[in-house]
Amino acid sequence: MSYEATFRVWRGDAEGGELTDFQVEVNDGEVVLDVVHRIQATQAPDLAVRWNCKAGKCGSCSAEINGRPRLMCMTRMSTLPPGETVTITPMRTFPVLRDLVTDVGFNYQKAREIPSFIPPQGVKPGEYRMQQEDVNRSQEFRKCIECFLCQNTCHVIRDHEENKPAFAGPRFLMRVGELDMHPLDAASDSGLDRKATAQEEHGLGYCNITKCCTEVCPEGIKITDNALIPLKERAVDRKYDPLVWLGSKIGLRRG
Amino acid sequence: MTTETRPPEAADSTGRGVHSPGRAAIAQRHLRLDRWWLPQAVTAAGLLLFIGYSTWRAFFGLHTSYAAPYVSPFYSPCLAANCPKMAGGADWALFGGWWSLSPALIVLIFPLGFRLTCYYYRKAYYRSFWSSPPACAVAEPHAKYSGETRFPLILQNIHRYFFYVAIPVAGILTWDAILGFRDPQGHWGHMGLGTLVLLVNVSLIWAYTASCHSCRHIVGGRLRHFSKHPVRYRLWTWVSKLNARHMQLAWASLFSVGLADLYVYLLATGAFSDPRFF
Ligand code: SF4
Ligand code: SF4
Ligand code: FES
Ligand code: FES
Numbered sequence: 001m002s003y004e005a006t007f008r009v010w011r012g013d014a015e016g017g018e019l020t021d022f023q024v025e026v027n028d029g030e031v032v033l034d035v036v037h038r039i040q041a042t043q044a045p046d047l048a049v050r051w052n053c054k055a056g057k058c059g060s061c062s063a064e065i066n067g068r069p070r071l072m073c074m075t076r077m078s079t080l081p082p083g084e085t086v087t088i089t090p091m092r093t094f095p096v097l098r099d100l101v102t103d104v105g106f107n108y109q110k111a112r113e114i115p116s117f118i119p120p121q122g123v124k125p126g127e128y129r130m131q132q133e134d135v136n137r138s139q140e141f142r143k144c145i146e147c148f149l150c151q152n153t154c155h156v157i158r159d160h161e162e163n164k165p166a167f168a169g170p171r172f173l174m175r176v177g178e179l180d181m182h183p184l185d186a187a188s189d190s191g192l193d194r195k196a197t198a199q200e201e202h203g204l205g206y207c208n209i210t211k212c213c214t215e216v217c218p219e220g221i222k223i224t225d226n227a228l229i230p231l232k233e234r235a236v237d238r239k240y241d242p243l244v245w246l247g248s249k250i251g252l253r254r255g
Numbered sequence: 256m257t258t259e260t261r262p263p264e265a266a267d268s269t270g271r272g273v274h275s276p277g278r279a280a281i282a283q284r285h286l287r288l289d290r291w292w293l294p295q296a297v298t299a300a301g302l303l304l305f306i307g308y309s310t311w312r313a314f315f316g317l318h319t320s321y322a323a324p325y326v327s328p329f330y331s332p333c334l335a336a337n338c339p340k341m342a343g344g345a346d347w348a349l350f351g352g353w354w355s356l357s358p359a360l361i362v363l364i365f366p367l368g369f370r371l372t373c374y375y376y377r378k379a380y381y382r383s384f385w386s387s388p389p390a391c392a393v394a395e396p397h398a399k400y401s402g403e404t405r406f407p408l409i410l411q412n413i414h415r416y417f418f419y420v421a422i423p424v425a426g427i428l429t430w431d432a433i434l435g436f437r438d439p440q441g442h443w444g445h446m447g448l449g450t451l452v453l454l455v456n457v458s459l460i461w462a463y464t465a466s467c468h469s470c471r472h473i474v475g476g477r478l479r480h481f482s483k484h485p486v487r488y489r490l491w492t493w494v495s496k497l498n499a500r501h502m503q504l505a506w507a508s509l510f511s512v513g514l515a516d517l518y519v520y521l522l523a524t525g526a527f528s529d530p531r532f533f
Contacts, residue, residue: 066289153392159272208403235412
């Protein structure tokens with residue numbers, strides 16, 4: 001079965017743009033990205049849209065559908081209110097390049113600012129041995145497909161451009177958390193305290209745990225509960241818990 | 256640090272947030288069609304209801320805070336000389352006679368602080384009272400935002416100390432519920448509807464307290480090698496299961512505390528008498 005739908009797609013570039021209406025056919029079982037492709041094939045050949053896998057795994061097709069940040073390839077037409085106009089805009093936190101395509105370079109910059117895994121002394125690659133229960137937590141975070149929907153939705157930078165230099169965003173604070181929970185990361189041996197730098201250099205304090213990153217994550221990663229709040233608690237250990245701080249100074253065993 | 260594709264002066268807008276230069280020029284603050292304001296409104300209504308009720312009871316409830324053998328959770332422990340005499344209960348006049356205000360105010364600071372700094376309630380009131388953000392992808396009204404980076408909100412980091420205090424408080428409420436297995440004259444081995452009310456309340460309080468994010472961190476979350484600490488890992492796994500329900504437990508225990516107090520109030524005013532089971 002197929003029907004005719006009205007799509008309003010934002011078209012333009014950094015100079016300006018507007019929502020443009022399209023009447024387009026929709027077939028059973030289609031996702032929003034299918035319809036955008038049909039618009040491109042039949043009415044607007046120069047419509048810019050980024051996509052790759054159409055399977056929710058590459059993280060390219062992030063956009064905002066009826067004002068909600070989502071993957072276009074994972075949004076079934078049947079889940080949208082029937083008969084209503086479908087509005088699609090690019091992500092509204094990053095600079096727009098053209099139409100639905102934004103410049104997500106901010107996120108690559110933030111990724112580079114997080115010091116990477118520091119291998120333990122005297123263990124060669126290939127000799128790493130870890131217990132499953134010690135890597136479970138990190139493995140949840142490794143499901144990330146780098147769609148940056150969480151970064152796009154976080155009000156810290158979405159609503160406050162001026163916070164971008166100071167705030168790594170949920171995706172990359174989660175990366176700090178992943179490394180701080182990593183059973184073999186040797187950062188502290190080289191003088192890098194990830195618990196403290198999460199707050200001092202990557203802006204953990206800006207997060208007010210309102211969970212929008214978790215709400216939009218297409219991988220269902222519990223970013224706030226499992227990465228950001230645990231990281232806040234770890235920062236408290238270092239900075240606001242005199243007993244734990246003292247223990248670490250006099251060399252009590254770390255877990 | 257955005258990688259702008261053109262110099263900022265070429266941009267067309269002087270706005271902030273989603274209207275910042277370089278972002279897609281869309282006039283609306285948001286394009287959501289669903290009732291995004293509903294959860295916030297319900298949360299605000301629920302919290303205001305509780306705040307209103309508990310303020311009234313905390314200030315003016317002293318003479319209706321005890322109906323033997325039950326004590327209202329708002330008035331236990333009761334630490335001033337003007338407390339009602341509760342046989343076997345926590346009426347310790349540590350504050351002596353100079354305290355002339357309601358004794359509930361001395362103790363309620365702690366549960367209040369626990370809930371005010373709770374990660375769930377923070378989310379709830381940041382969203383519903385402070386619109387920060389009002390809902391996901393709905394622009395917030397504030398021109399500046401510094402989150403929990405500075406005073407006063409940086410104090411949210413002391414949550415775990417309130418958690419430590421919450422444990423003895425829950426312990427006292429547990430004792431109060433046990434005292435409920437007496438009849439009004441103080442003989443053991445009886446039970447009434449009030450006993451059940453206090454038991455349900457204290458169970459929910461314990462579940463809320465145990466599901467706390469700080470608790471999850473302290474019992475095991477702070478470790479790196481679960482494999483070296485099997486007992487703490489087991490504990491962490493249990494707390495994590497409860498923690499996933501933290502929001503539900505926060506609401507359930509908030510309502511049960513209010514209802515337990517209301518029950519004692521109704522008994523103390525003689526509105527009805529406690530149905531006794533045995
Ligand atoms: S929980 Fe924190 S990081 Fe996630 S969206 Fe909210 S403020 Fe941003
Ligand atoms: S954490 Fe989730 S929302 Fe954020 S980039 Fe990864 S997959 Fe996307
Ligand atoms: S096209 Fe790959 S995630 Fe949508
Ligand atoms: S009580 Fe809610 S997080 Fe501690």
